[in-house]
Amino acid sequence: MKVTNNSPDLVLRIALLRGDDDLRELRPSIWRRFRCNSAINLDVFQDKILQPIMGWTRNYHTYYFYSSSRDKKRYYRQDMPLSADGSGLHDSYRARKGERLDANNFTIGDILKHKGDVCYYAYDLGDHWYHKITVEQVDEEGNGSCLVLDGAMRCPDEDGEGGQTYQEQVLDLFLMKQYNPGHPNCERKYALSCYERVNNMNVGGVFEADDFSVEITHKALQDALKSRNSVRQGSKSINYAGRFHFRSMIEIYSLQPGQRKIRHYHQDIRGKQAEPGSQPVFFNVLEVVNIKPDEEKLALCTACGTPHGLKKCSGCSSLRYCSKDCQKSDWKRHKKECKRIKMDLEDYHKELQGSKVPTGFVEGDRKWLKRYDPNNMRFEKGTKVECPIGDKVYGTGTIIKVLHEYEDCVHAYQVQLDRKTADRMRCPYSQAQVWADWDCDFFIRKI
Known part of the structure; x- marks a missing residue:
């Protein structure tokens, strides 16, 4: 892997495919167009650029890139995958012939060099999501910054069953709805x-x-650039409330200096919440994260995403910027956490000198x-x-209040x-009122 300051910028288009044996794009196509520098490390490219701009979860599933020429196929794989689908990486290799390489030792520019070049990106080797990445433009005079330029359609939900299933279960129904507007079924x-989902x-x-916004997607990219690189040996795992608990790899993982275990909580509508006012149910997401700085060869400018000319923040000696302009543009945000990052760096150096690494979980967000x-x-x-007024039974009416508050709960609509409909329900008209908890067509649909 060679990183040089004259590495060109690339304008790339990534699109989801139906499968590795059917390289047609999904219909409607789920795609993004973006710009980044060709000197970015492949593992960082997957973690901090592809995942946020597509809408996938960072550090949750295993991946690999592959490219082919007339004489050879090359696989650029994730190193030491410990995610639940990690065994799929070995299954994929057994089923395919080709050179197997560590993605951490290569850059984007090592596999995508010229306009029209193509490579493929496989994500989640249990469900198998395949993407095609195409070089649309090579800019020798680019400034190295990462930008989301265009795109369409939202990312599929995690833990689905791959492109073909998503086509049949979601996109075909979406198209049917478009072709038959107003048809209730x-x-x-x-x-x-x-x-x-x-x-x-x-x-x-x-x-x-069809939910997609360039602005929201670029914000997700910026948030990723401002974070630490993922710890691949401590990828996310989920524990659901009320289910038999197996100890995850993260719980028994031996932390290295500058690493911490963190537990986040996600609200779970699949959990039982029998009575109004009862406590909501959450599932746990466990992960190992870095508090130490990213390695120099794997670092990107916190503000713009270039890998070139990086300098450390004089306050925390940790975050890197490529210029004073980038540091100035990010200072309002970074000022709030500069002191904490400096303390993290001090803890990391103490741990390198032999101090004990904390083994408990840090409590994260809800x-x-x-x-x-x-x-x-x-x-x-x-x-x-x-x-809906019953199981597969529907009624019609008129919204009489938006954001209706009742018993310490705010419902989206009162109808x-x-x-x-009241006669069908055998209910007095004055009492024939319902609430829609969600602002989505499953709960309330315009007619």
């Missing part, structure tokens, strides 16, 4: 398929297949499912809607059902 099937790791709220966006509700008072 098409609308309901698609709404159910979307709602079944709200709980998954990279969703955490309302799911819509992530709540986002049932609606109070600043961007889809409907307004007076909108005619359809709501007055029409007289025809």
Whole structure:
């Protein structure tokens, strides 16, 4: 791996495929166009660029890249995968012939050099998501910064069953809905398929297949650039409440200096919450993270993402910037954590000298499912809607209140059902009211 300051920038397009034996893009295509420097390490490229811009979860599943020429196929694999799907890496190798290489020893520019060059990226070797990466432009005069340029459609949910299944279970229903606007069966099937995905790791709220924003995606990229590189030997594992608990690799993992175990909590709608006001259920996400600085050969500018000309912050001697302009643009955010990062660095140096590494879990964030966006509700008072009033039974009515508060809970909408629906329910019209907890078509649909 050779990193030089004159490494060109690349404009790349990545798109999800149906499978490794069917290299057609999904329909509608799930794709992103972005710019980055060709000298970025392949493992860092996967961790800090591909995962956030596609919408996958960082450090959760195993991956590899592969490229082929007339005479040889090369696999650039993740080193020492300990994720749940890690055995799939060995299965993939046994089924394929080709040279096997460590992704950590190569850069993007080692496999993508010229306009039109192509490589493939396989992610989650249990469910098998295959991507095609194409060089659209080579810019010899680029400044090295990482940018999201364009794209379409949201990322599939984690722990699905691969591209072909997602095509059949989500995208085909999405297209059917587009071709038959207002058809209740098409609308309901698609709404159910979307709602079944709200709980998954990279969703955490309302799911819509066509949801994509360049601004939001670029924000995810920036957040990744500002973080430490992932610890591949301590990839994320999930423990669900109320299920038999197996000790994960993370719980028995022996921490190295500058590493910590962290436990995050994600709200779980699959857990039982029998009574109103009862405590919500969460599943745990365990991971090993770095508090030490990234190695110089694996570091990117915290602000723009270039691997070139990096200098340390004079305050914490840890984060790296490529220029004073980048440091200035990031200072408002970094100022709040500079002191803490300096203390982390001091702890890391003490641990290198023999101090004991803390073995317990650091308690992380609680992530709540986002049932609606109070600043961007889809409907307004007076909108005619359809709501489920039983198992596969639907009623119609009118929204009478947006963000309805009842018994310490704020519902997305309150709906007055029409007289025809009230009669079907054998309910007085004045009492025929329902609440929609989520702002999604599974709970409430405009008619």
